[in-house]
Amino acid sequence: MENTPSSPQNTPPLQTWHVHSGIGIFVGTLFILPVITLLALADNLLGLPFVPFDVFSFVRDLLPGAVLTFGIDSMVAVIRLFGLDTDTTAKLAEQAMAVGMVIIMAALIGGVAYFAINRIKRDAVTVGGLFGVAFGVAMALIVAGKNITATASPVASLFWVLVIFTLWGLALGWAYSQWQLIGARPMTSDDDGNAQSAERRKFLVQIGGASATLTVIGAGLSAFFQPEVDTSDAFEVSTGTKLGTTSTASESVYIADLQPATGTRPEITPLDEHYRIDISARPPLIDGETYRLRVTGMVKEPLDIKLTDLVDGYEPVTQYVTLSCISNGIGGDLISTTTWTGIPFRILMEAWGVNPLAQYAKITAADGFDEWVDLSIARTDERVMLAYAWDGQPLKQKHGFPLRIYIPDRYGMKQPKWITEIEFVREWGEGYWVRRNWSEQALVQITSVIDTVSKDDIYAQDGTYYVPIGGIAYSGAKGISAVEIKVNDGEWMPAQLKTPLSDTTWVLWRFDWAFTPGQHTFRVRAKDRAGKPQIETNAPVRPDGATGIHSRRATLDDITEG
Numbered sequence: 001m002e003n004t005p006s007s008p009q010n011t012p013p014l015q016t017w018h019v020h021s022g023i024g025i026f027v028g029t030l031f032i033l034p035v036i037t038l039l040a041l042a043d044n045l046l047g048l049p050f051v052p053f054d055v056f057s058f059v060r061d062l063l064p065g066a067v068l069t070f071g072i073d074s075m076v077a078v079i080r081l082f083g084l085d086t087d088t089t090a091k092l093a094e095q096a097m098a099v100g101m102v103i104i105m106a107a108l109i110g111g112v113a114y115f116a117i118n119r120i121k122r123d124a125v126t127v128g129g130l131f132g133v134a135f136g137v138a139m140a141l142i143v144a145g146k147n148i149t150a151t152a153s154p155v156a157s158l159f160w161v162l163v164i165f166t167l168w169g170l171a172l173g174w175a176y177s178q179w180q181l182i183g184a185r186p187m188t189s190d191d192d193g194n195a196q197s198a199e200r201r202k203f204l205v206q207i208g209g210a211s212a213t214l215t216v217i218g219a220g221l222s223a224f225f226q227p228e229v230d231t232s233d234a235f236e237v238s239t240g241t242k243l244g245t246t247s248t249a250s251e252s253v254y255i256a257d258l259q260p261a262t263g264t265r266p267e268i269t270p271l272d273e274h275y276r277i278d279i280s281a282r283p284p285l286i287d288g289e290t291y292r293l294r295v296t297g298m299v300k301e302p303l304d305i306k307l308t309d310l311v312d313g314y315e316p317v318t319q320y321v322t323l324s325c326i327s328n329g330i331g332g333d334l335i336s337t338t339t340w341t342g343i344p345f346r347i348l349m350e351a352w353g354v355n356p357l358a359q360y361a362k363i364t365a366a367d368g369f370d371e372w373v374d375l376s377i378a379r380t381d382e383r384v385m386l387a388y389a390w391d392g393q394p395l396k397q398k399h400g401f402p403l404r405i406y407i408p409d410r411y412g413m414k415q416p417k418w419i420t421e422i423e424f425v426r427e428w429g430e431g432y433w434v435r436r437n438w439s440e441q442a443l444v445q446i447t448s449v450i451d452t453v454s455k456d457d458i459y460a461q462d463g464t465y466y467v468p469i470g471g472i473a474y475s476g477a478k479g480i481s482a483v484e485i486k487v488n489d490g491e492w493m494p495a496q497l498k499t500p501l502s503d504t505t506w507v508l509w510r511f512d513w514a515f516t517p518g519q520h521t522f523r524v525r526a527k528d529r530a531g532k533p534q535i536e537t538n539a540p541v542r543p544d545g546a547t548g549i550h551s552r553r554a555t556l557d558d559i560t561e562g
């Protein structure tokens with residue numbers, strides 16, 4: 001009832017200098033959401049940096065290789081467990097992690113900022129602003145170091161990052177002072193503390209609402225302005241010479257017109273289903289017009305080569321290629337086949353006047369990826385190519401526009417996309433994944449997969465019912481000479497092989513199994529052209545690529561006549 005001015009409960013001093021750090025965490029999180037959508041909008045409209053993707057790359061490169069690979073392995077395992085498509089789901093997960101990292105940072109900085117204001121008892125807006133500047137400087141440094149998405153000028157990019165994070169800090173400080181003000185407001189006797197709580201709740205709802213509105217508008221606009229990066233018109237592609245199946249030694253083992261069992265994957269992967277693996281949260285965006293390939297090191301003279309000069313200046317070759325990721329588990333979906341068009345690397349080396357003493361090409365890519373190519377392979381194997389087209393079209397942005405390299409018999413990790421520089425050197429170095437403890441050579445392991453036990457295609461011949469079984473076998477450029485199937489504890493039996501599209505693709509196989517009802521386990525194994533059998537003992541994907549036998553179970557109902 002008493003409401004004396006001296007009562008400390010009802011009229012606190014004008015500045016209490018105490019707002020709980022928890023409120024700082026909450027406000028920091030709340031205010032970073034519109035910042036993130038504004039970053040996305042400015043990225044889409046003006047090519048300004050989308051900070052979370054740079055942060056993702058920064059954190060990723062800080063992590064020890066083992067932790068990183070464990071993370072990727074777990075993610076791929078979870079995605080496969082839920083039967084999701086690895087390509088898009090993994091990218092979405094990475095992008096979500098990227099945004100999550102920035103949100104967590106903002107929450108922590110918000111909490112620390114409020115703690116600091118409580119302690120140093122200075123104007124909250126100023127202190128908040130200083131925290132924002134510090135946050136902004138840190139983010140600007142990361143952006144300057146990584147630059148995953150920005151196409152705007154570096155000065156504009158860094159200025160923008162600094163400004164928007166400073167604004168975030170000022171807003172954080174402003175919210176503190178508002179909170180303080182509500183606490184300092186003189187209250188009447190009948191509504192004392194409750195009125196303050198109600199006021200504060202109202203304030204939280206207001207800033208929450210404002211923040212949510214901005215976030216939704218920003219997200220909507222940036223989805224609307226999302227640039228459609230279509231590279232298909234960047235240049236004309238002619239296919240030139242086709243490299244096919246050159247080996248005749250074991251051609252007798254192939255059947256040209258073998259009909260694959262229903263359910264066998266398509267021999268040529270539709271381009272938009274080709275698997276996709278790379279290190280950034282978003283593929284680098286390269287402008288084909290201004291692009292220059294830098295050729296440096298042990299060459300006659302350093303070169304900056306226009307894309308059209310490459311595409312129009314050399315007779316292209318085209319070959320069917322099966323590409324596999326070293327992270328592809330037994331029976332996994334990180335393996336695909338399409339046509340690659342490009343220029344034999346050997347021809348380019350001649351044209352560029354590469355010093356015969358050069359041993360390696362150090363390849364640098366726009367996303368910070370790098371790898372060393374052994375020139376003894378490039379000098380002798382004409383299939384090594386600087387590729388600019390897949391499936392008769394300029395490379396899609398996500399598959400490495402404008403240039404990537406092809407090296408037969410190696411997993412994808414040895415074959416950079418988005419190539420920006422080729423430096424000819426004497427000394428070998430460890431590439432991006434080799435530094436993270438993956439295989440130095442990354443030679444493809446022989447592998448085979450059962451795609452289907454085609455229960456619905458059972459047919460009768462001479463009184464026996466047969467079940468078509470089918471799949472692929474792959475061994476990089478080593479070819480496949482035999483595939484064998486084993487049912488339950490039976491003998492290994494030879495499958496039929498379809499003539500492959502080239503020496504560097506998978507081979508489709510088919511086996512017609514004499515039906516018996518019940519539940520069965522089918523196993524498959526293969527041999528390469530040199531007669532080397534696939535390794536049957538299980539090994540994980542790291543460090544040398546998975547080995548082991550793929551198996552599939554199927555329950556076959558008895559055949560009901562009539």
Ligand SMILES: Nc1nc2c(c(=O)[nH]1)N[C@H]1C(S)=C(S)[C@@H](COP(=O)(O)O)O[C@H]1N2
Binds near residue numbers: 280326412
């Ligand atoms: N610049 C760059 N090149 C890269 C990678 C990358 O992250 N960055 N990933 C490599 C890996 S691990 C694989 S498996 C293949 C995948 O190529 P794709 O995504 O076009 O199928 O690209 C390789 N080249």
Ligand SMILES: [Mo]
Binds near residue numbers: 277326327412
């Ligand atoms: Mo890979």
